[in-house]
Structures are given as C-alpha cells and as structure tokens.
Amino acid sequence: MNCPRIQPLLSDYLDGELSAERAEAVEHHLCGCPRCTRLLRELRGTVRIVAHLGRQRCPVDLRAAVVQSIARPPARRVDGVLFRRIIATLAGSSAVAATLALPLVLQHSPGHVSTIGQASGETIPSLVAPVHLQYNMATSLGTADGLLLSLPTNQEGVPHEPHNPVQR
C-alpha cells in the first residue's frame, strides 16, 4: 500500500483497532517510509499530550450540593446559573428604580439648585418628568409607596404642587 492509503489507517493503528492483516500492511509500509513513520510519531505525541494535559479535576466537590438538591422538592431547586440570572434581574430592576427616583428626590429637596447653573448664576431647567408621570412609572415598578412618602405634603396630607421649571 502507498502513503495516501496508509495515512488514514495510522490513527486506528495507534489504537490497536486494525485487523491483524491491515496492521501488518501498515508496519510493512512504515519500514520503508520515513515520512509516514514521522507522521505516526507526531500523532502518538499528540495523543499523549492531549490525554495527559486534557484531563481536569472538578474544582468543587459536587456530591453534597447534588444530594441536597435532589432531597429538596423540585420547586425550590435553584441551580447556579438560574440563581445568577435572578440576582442580575433584581439588580437591574433596582438600578432602574433608583434612576427614576433620583430626579424626584432632588426636585423636592429644600434649597436644591442645579450645580451646573451655579457658576454662571443662571438657572438651568432640569429635564424632570411631571410628578404624575413619575408616579405612574414608579407604580409600574412597584415602588410608588416609597417614593410618595418622601414627597413634602401640606397639613391635609396632600402633596405640594411640584416645582417643575419645564412647565413654567
């Protein structure tokens, strides 16, 4: 057999998967072919490196976690990926709520003046949504109660008319 017919057999030859007849034909060819002999050596070296360096040890002993999970009812089971997603979602929601609440708090803090306008003495109107819109947005996020408690109210408990330079 010539090189193009021998080379596809070398991998199986390494694994001892060839029939005796074919293995003998490969060995006969290798005796007179330095090129295929080198190829076989390199394949053997590749297999050795892959086998040796490819093996990994699990950095965490999963036995306890798995036993604990399967002993619990399925509804309460939360794996690592799911847990991280839940945390990420909660963190995202909190960030949105905080962003919406910030202008509302700044708007109603006494003596609040935009620091951007302080240097030149002019008042720069801030782009703040009307309170009812902020309330609607906050309600949709389920944070309305907390926001309304921070609003200044008159004696009857009615929130003051909001100061909104855009509307003036």
Add this chain to the structure above:
Amino acid sequence: MWLIGRRASSEVARPRLDLPLSELPDGLLVREAKLGNPAAYGELTGRYQDRIFTFVVGQVESREDAVDLTQEIFLKGHAKLALFREDSLFYTWLYRIAVNACIDFRRRRGRSPEPFSLDANPESELGYELREDRAAYDPERVLENKELGQYLRLCIQALPEVLRLAVILHDIEGLPQKDIARILQCPLGTVKSRIQRGRYELREKLAPFLTGQSDELS
C-alpha cells in the same frame, strides 16, 4: 396476566446494602438511587464528577460555567433516572446527557458553534507567546507545562463540534470507540473518522511541541 407480568418485571429489587456505598458497583447504586436514596446518587456523582467536568470544560470557555453545567448534568441525570433502562453502562448514559446539555448551553448563550475560527492562531487568544526553549527542551517537562495545557484547551475548543466531542471522549476520557458511537448516536466508522480528523488537526497546532516529544516516544 400480562399486566401482572409487566409489573413484576418493572419492580426494582432493593440491593443488599451491607457494604458501604463506596464499594457498591454502579448498577446497584443506580437501583438504590431509583428507590429514592439520595446518598446513592451522591456516590455516583462523586465517581464521575471529574470525568464529566473534564468533558464539559472542553466545551465551554469559563471554568465557572463548567462547574455549574456539570452540576446541572448530574441533576438532569437524576431527574431522568427512571428512564434509564440499564441496558448500557451508567456513565455512557450520563455522557449522552452531558453531550446534549453542552450543545444546549452553547445555543442558549447564542454563540456560533465554534468559539473562534480554526484559521485563527489559538496562541494569540492566550495573549502571550508560549515558552518553547529548544536548547533546554525536555519532553517530560512539556507534559508539566501549564501554559501548554491552556493552549491545548483553546486548540480543542477550536475544533469543529463533531471532532471535538469525539476527541475528548476518546483521547481524554478514554472511552472505547463503540461506546462513543452510542453516545453520539452515529456509526462506528463515523467515530473513527472524526477521531482521526481531530487528531490530525491538533497535530498541526501542537507541531512545535512534537519534535522532541515524538523522538522520545518512538
């Protein structure tokens, strides 16, 4: 009559547990786990967690994801344990779950099947050049080279999925070709071809490390 016979054959006989779980064979642990003993399944987890992790870490980029996915595979295995007919070895069946879980994971992440092109040089992915001092070349030290281990991992991840699965299962996990054919659900000839092609691809990438290595091994 048929129903009685069917019920009798599907009953799971309780294994004798006068031996510690660590000394029971897989088959008995599987039966015990099917009967609702979490510790038996924990023992199976301990036996195969390194092998499944090794398989998974070759498929995903992050080791943290690999740990999570390995745990998920064992939990899926437990959830499907009742469907395991015990006509194959437990770990062969578990590898089948692992293959599907890894493919699903990569799809969930919305990545292309290959992390980077085969044409790209994995060495550049490392961010530094591998040390390879010919003057001080020592074949045994090549196998202790941690940087080479990282480089190899990138090379394996760069293989097309079908070649990567076959090479990992055969050359790293040491599974026989006929078991791999069952796991990947393809003919034996296809498995042989994939292993061979995967090895040839890796040989090209590892060529700089093979000169001294191959002389040593011959």
